[in-house]
Amino acid sequence: METLIDQRDAVNQWLARYGVRFGVYKGGVFHEQLFPFDPVPRVIPAAEWRFLEKGLTQRARALNEFLLDIYSAKRIVRDGVIAEEFIYAAKGYLPQCENIIPTGKVYNHISGIDLVQANDGAWVVLEDNLRIPSGASYPIIARTVTRKVSPATFEHHEIADNRNYPALLQLMLDHFNVGNGLTVIFTPGRYNSAFFEHSFLAEKTGATLAFAGDLVVEDDTVFYKGLFNERQRVGAIYRRVADEFLDPLAFDRHSLLGVPNLMRAYAKGNVAVINAPGNGIADDKGIGYFVPKMIEYYLAEKPLLPNAPTYLPFYPDDRKYVLANLAKLVVKDVAEAGGYGVLFGRDLDATQLDDLARLIAAEPRRWIAQEVIEFRDLEVLTSDGDGRGKRKADLRAFVLYGDEVKVWKSGLTRYAFHPHSYVVNSSQGGGFKDTWVEKEE
Template identity: 45%
Template structure:
């Protein structure tokens, strides 16, 4: 049985060295202090309007993501490894995407079987042979990392998934930090915490670096599906922080091989679109014809290299859960390096021998849809009822290729405020990796926490909360 790794305490209840100052501080706070600070935080989040919409609720229903005041702290040496591993991974993934739309060397070398790529619904034939600036496809990657305990009491980081399409959450990373500094300024005096507020600057730099060839002073915009999208707050936030326009599809049009936005002074050319819209909705002429969110003709301008889309079209081929298993091989293949970060062992249900193992061990495994996201459509074996397990057994038998399975990791836990006081809750970490000219990672990421006791599902749509993430400076 896996061993629980607690971020703050060792197995014999000693405070870990990097948590000691915070732990001492927390002990000194009067009883009601943290509770009153929590109310203050809720009030501010509401007033500022840091909310997200929940699909399935009434249109326009806005909720707060619960914010926990106990930070997740990462010591400097751990971050150094994580950062190197993340950069390495994203570099390899970008090379992989370039390869699958060009020479397909990785297929020819027999490292990845062709059906995993060419038979993938996220593979976009439209991208074949197309060159994108700096060969960067995944300009913004949100790599989900978890830590799992080992028998010797230590904990290893594992990459759970590489989100290469339109990963979200970075605004919460930034707002959580702002909130912590507002609520507890003294903590920041007494701890050496790496700052993160420059993320929008780095993002803008990365976006400008991939402007179409010959454009010196590119016009960058953020493309949002609109105010009812669950991540609308983030879209507006990033546009404002970067000082660029936030546009919807209806604000843009294509004329004479150029994308324009409609302004009060007439049309203005757009060069780089940070789109927060899935491929399928970008251009009704090229993809889903019923999309009212996109821009007719956008794809043709893109193919001519006269506008840059970030992330590029077709990155989904590299972040589904079946391709995931090959990422360590990609690192070796493209970079001739050993992967720094671990993958979680994964069974491919499309392989008969893996499927029979999975079917025989369902109560111990986590089963996920290959293209699933947001914590929907997954089975957490140890927490599931008999009926849920049987339901998944049928699903697996019906379309095994749709699923992968992984051992149930004991995600590390971090002390968290809950109704009964402070108790450990499982967490993950989503650092954001930016690629433009080079690759950079702002120290930290979004820490999500499963607020329900024992739950391993951290998604905000499933009752997860968030924490500030501190990377300590060495």
């Protein structure tokens, strides 16, 4: 491990060589910046991973059942497990997706599930990302570089190779491909914050990177437009364009990023869209509360991975508790993402707490509140003191749902920029680590 740490500069030079960046908008202007990498990995023992794998698989299966149900029979609402206010008022619920059953009845082909490990070692789910979860490319490239720079480190540690993610992804995309057509990764373009990942995954999976204007729908079939009016049928679209911009005829009519009539082709089963449109209903922060109930309802199993203790001010009892304990809770705006709209009660003064309480009382469905989890610090290298420090970190695990459900033996470990901060998002200045999963004995 020390060898790898000694090679920190060499690692960073290689990352710069590969252009490992992410985009951010500051003051409306697009900037690209390197994603800081810390060479001290998060290490997950094999037995612990086995448990996580089961819990994550269970969660992804239940969420898929929920999506299938919510866009068709809605049994879970009829049976009173989830109040309908949490479905139809959610921004992520798309009526345009009603009764569209995707190939293989799979919606969340790729789930990015964010977890933290509490001080007692227990893993707790913070949220599910089922629309266009990003971040898998960074650990792959970090492993590629660290193995190159410090091969000795990997000779002395039995670590599962995580560079198989593109192969797993490709296998899943091929599984759903309709009519043996072209597989494309559909990107909103260079100025998207995750463009590096779109182009990197296209390179590594052999998919074609498609931009707005490269795709056209004719006779309810999607084609990639080549030179001299050549057309090639598209069988699978791994889209990195958000639902609302995907098809201007179905969603935001002002969208210049989408493909007109794509939803018609998708509804007719002529193309696979990965992840399925409409998944936003299942990763709504308010819906996250119900996932353990979904597991019991759809799978008749006990949930293996708990949620962070969550309260929904929508329910009077929860609201009473939240308003009485605001100073010790973390409150999240369900409409926000990327670390925005997250308020720690302990960081607010009395006036700010009163203001927040009024907002919650006025719009209870807009907020969730969670107990603050004292999650385990991970060691990072720093440029001050003795060069070592501690930071809060989470883990985004990736679950791929193809002909079977597979959990990628790695994940994106993100750590906070500031020593006592709980906000780990890259857009908030944090960095990332490799995630080592130890091989089975």
